[in-house]
Amino acid sequence: MEKLNELRSILHSKRANLYYLEKCRVMVKDGRVVYLSEKSKQINYWNIPIANTTVIILGIGTSITNSAVRMLSSAGVIIGFSGDDCTPLFSGTEIEWFTPQNEYRPTEYMQGWMSFWYDEDSRLFAAKIFQEARFEFICRVWGSDRFLKEHGINVNDNFFHSALSHFSEQIGGANSVSKLLQIEASLTKALYKEIALLTGFVDFVRDREGLDIVNRYLNHGNYLAYGLAASVLWCLGIPHAFAVMHGKTRRGGLVFDVADLIKDALVLPTAFIAAKESVTDEKFRELCISMFLNHCAMDYMFDVVKKISGVKDDSSLPI
Secondary structure (H helix, E strand, C coil), X not given: CCCHHHHCCCCHHHCCEEEEECCEEEEEECCEEEEEEEECCEEEEEECCHHXXXXXXXXXXXXECHHHHHHHHHCCCEEEEECHHHCCEEECCCCCEECCCCCCCCXXXXXXXXXXXXXXXXXXXXXXXXXXXXXXXXXXXXXCCHHHHHCCCCCCCHHXXXXXXXXXXXXXXXXXXXXXXXXXXXXXXXXXXXXXXXXXXXXXXXXXXXCCHHHHHHHHHHHHHHHHHHHHHHHHXXXXXXXXXXXXXXXXXXXXXXXXXXXXXXXXXHHHHHHHCCCCHHHHHHHHHHHHHHCCXXXXXXXXXXXXXXXCCCCCCCC
């Protein structure tokens, strides 16, 4: 069996794997975590490289053994249970996720977060940093990604340039979180509309309960982003309840705040393009994960959250 320090040899922000599994059993075999699937009366075992895995989401028809949870936890892997196609999440600690019970995580990030969180003006300032970082990430990705440019999604396009510039100007003038949420919703709605036109879905309406392929892929990709966000917050020791934008009616809002840093830049265009090309769910997941890795999405989440925490020295971070 691999030693704990060997399992921790890969930083969470550099890990390559997110898994969505269904109709299988996750267990330990020969000292390794595997998932077992049975097709045509043939049993197959597939290895899960836990030291290089961030999140595992278990869909319909899955089960997991105690020993598998123990090994996944020792490697710092976040576990969630969901319905079809990765949504919705059903159960877990910390709102939707089973988080590893490691008490030897940094405290300075939580302390830095709490140093401003109880002050309303400071929370608004932090929320603006999140939105500015979201804007910067969209500009970075849409200005450089060849795959997106091939489908007409380019930050230098007149519409996108105008919409994003207007969004950036409005952030500074927002005098409340409610106003900031309105500005955010307005931008996202405009981006949905334009990308829908570019990909041929002119009648698209965003519906989280919708069964059409675009809405399914958006939900699916968003939950992968939520998994990354949950992993970032677990690593930094910051509870999900201390949101700066979301969370007025639920205690897990900070997961959504962090995930929003990358959702519009990566998940939104990928979902529409994948739907246009009628790819399979598995292929869509591969596209999403590839986009996360190519653009260092998790690194970016870590950087923004640590910046807001006000902690610059991350030498004590045990990942």
